[in-house]
Amino acid sequence: MIEAMACGIPVVAMPNGSVPEVVDDGVTGFIVGNETEAASAARRLRLLDRVQIRQVFEDRFTARRIAEDYGSLYRC
Secondary structure (H helix, E strand, C coil): CHHHHHCCCCEEECCCCCHHHHCCECCCEEECCCHHHHHHHHHHHHHCCHHHHHHHHHHHCCHHHHHHHHHHHHHC
16 A cells, blocks of 8 residues: 555555555545445546645655654654
């Protein structure tokens, strides 16, 4: 999911594992409950802003951001 977002590509996924923590429903992709919803979401992917998806990745998942977050945890 994160690799897709790094490329500005939206994600369609079911709410298993880390999906709810990674995907911002309606912003970086769609969280769906079944295959019918996934097909519907796939038709709406073009409505999402790929530049915004990349920006969310930059804000949350770059190596620099993660390192800064770890650093702040260790300083406490």
